[in-house]
Amino acid sequence: MSTAPLVSVIVPAHDEEFGLRHTLESLLADAAPDEIDVVVVPNACTDRTAAIARSFPQVRVVETYVAGKVHAIGLGYDLCRTFPRLVLDADVRLSTHSVRSMAARLDVGDGVLAVAPRIEWDYSACGPLATRAHRAHDALMADRRVLSGVGAYLLGEQACLRVFPLPDVVADDEYVHRSFAPYERRTVPEAVSTTRPAPTFASLVRRRARARFGNRQLGPRTGSGPTAPVPPLSAADLVRGVRTCRIRPLDGAAFLAAVTAERILARYWQARGGASWSSDRAAHRTEEHV
Numbered sequence: 001m002s003t004a005p006l007v008s009v010i011v012p013a014h015d016e017e018f019g020l021r022h023t024l025e026s027l028l029a030d031a032a033p034d035e036i037d038v039v040v041v042p043n044a045c046t047d048r049t050a051a052i053a054r055s056f057p058q059v060r061v062v063e064t065y066v067a068g069k070v071h072a073i074g075l076g077y078d079l080c081r082t083f084p085r086l087v088l089d090a091d092v093r094l095s096t097h098s099v100r101s102m103a104a105r106l107d108v109g110d111g112v113l114a115v116a117p118r119i120e121w122d123y124s125a126c127g128p129l130a131t132r133a134h135r136a137h138d139a140l141m142a143d144r145r146v147l148s149g150v151g152a153y154l155l156g157e158q159a160c161l162r163v164f165p166l167p168d169v170v171a172d173d174e175y176v177h178r179s180f181a182p183y184e185r186r187t188v189p190e191a192v193s194t195t196r197p198a199p200t201f202a203s204l205v206r207r208r209a210r211a212r213f214g215n216r217q218l219g220p221r222t223g224s225g226p227t228a229p230v231p232p233l234s235a236a237d238l239v240r241g242v243r244t245c246r247i248r249p250l251d252g253a254a255f256l257a258a259v260t261a262e263r264i265l266a267r268y269w270q271a272r273g274g275a276s277w278s279s280d281r282a283a284h285r286t287e288e289h290v
Contacts, residue, residue: 010076019091092151098191117191136255171214
């Protein structure tokens with residue numbers, strides 16, 4: 001007798017041949033047959049992303065020549081077999097146990113509609129300047145991120161009806177985060193997403209500029225839920241972090257340099273008409289694995 005999967009997982013992927021295998025191996029390592037329904041959506045790929053996805057018998061693959069994360073998520077969403085539905089970045093490692101823990105948290109019945117794992121950073125591929133900037137940013141964001149910026153979010157059926165179809169925005173996770181009140185979203189401590197941050201200072205600046213552009217694109221829009229945007233980080237936050245010893249002075253200086261460069265790049269992208277999710281991802285992958 002067949003049963004419905006525990007969750008459906010959507011993995012949008014653009015030129016992710018170096019990270020996707022690890023992502024799928026971690027996701028499915030301890031899964032029972034048909035426990036996790038996985039749809040990988042390679043979009044505008046020029047590498048072996050689709051072939052790697054197809055090497056996993058449990059995974060369904062739908063390719064598109066249209067570049068863009070939100071478009072890819074939408075294609076995957078339409079093929080999902082069950083609720084809840086997990087959107088997972090193709091370079092983020094999330095274990096089977098973590099998926100089960102997140103699904104169990106949604107079943108508590110206390111009004112929580114959307115959950116995410118806590119994030120752990122793998123700095124092994126990062127240069128020293130990028131590592132310093134990342135550490136400062138992580139300390140500043142520790143109490144702010146829930147659904148945004150962790151590379152994975154799991155939505156129950158009611159939550160999916162609230163946010164899908166996603167609008168054509170760069171910051172999909174921030175849009176989803178804003179769509180739920182604080183009491184409707186939770187971080188699940190037992191669930192962990194392991195992420196390699198941008199490995200070089202230049203790629204870090206590009207990634208942060210893209211995030212800044214995405215937040216500007218959302219503007220005052222708060223999704224379809226009641227949550228206002230969280231105020232952006234300020235210089236006072238950074239100074240406070242250094243004074244309270246949560247942030248090392250050299251880490252704070254590296255982060256300040258990244259913020260300055262990111263603002264210049266974001267303005268440049270805005271003047272050109274936008275930032276491309278796909279081109280940004282491709283540049284990051286090239287730098288990381290050369």
